[in-house]
Amino acid sequence: MKKKKKESKEPFWWALFAVGGTMAAIFLPVHIFIFGIAVPMGWMDPEIASKENLRNLLGNPIVKIYLVALIALPLFHWAHRFRFTVHDLGLRVSQDAVAFLCYSTAVLGSVATVLILLLIP
Numbered sequence: 001m002k003k004k005k006k007e008s009k010e011p012f013w014w015a016l017f018a019v020g021g022t023m024a025a026i027f028l029p030v031h032i033f034i035f036g037i038a039v040p041m042g043w044m045d046p047e048i049a050s051k052e053n054l055r056n057l058l059g060n061p062i063v064k065i066y067l068v069a070l071i072a073l074p075l076f077h078w079a080h081r082f083r084f085t086v087h088d089l090g091l092r093v094s095q096d097a098v099a100f101l102c103y104s105t106a107v108l109g110s111v112a113t114v115l116i117l118l119l120i121p
Helices: 009-027 027-038 053-058 061-087 095-119
Strands: none
Touching: 009 027, 009 061, 027 061, 053 061, 061 095
16 A cells, blocks of 8 residues: 655745745835835825825725735745745754744734734724
8 A cells, every 4th residue: 555645835835935025026115115205205195195094995805905915925925035044054953943933923923914904993
């Protein structure tokens, strides 16, 4: 009787890595430009970043889903990159422990994001 080969979870983590990197590369710079440069420099209407306008935006469930993706997916990208950076540096630590710490940090950050966005009416 053949032993069943244990399936690897690596494709799942690599998929999260790829999607998180894409989100970080495409969408985060837009947010940084608008809210960190354009509005403070007066290039865009400051009303865009007003408290009332942002609160209205956060009332929309689609915006909340977008923000969860914008925050959570780059966290998994970081976790995977950091895990393999530790491995490539040749640090003598348990790779399973590093993987657990990295991915659990990403999961906790994602859960915290969801909880915070659920608390906003």
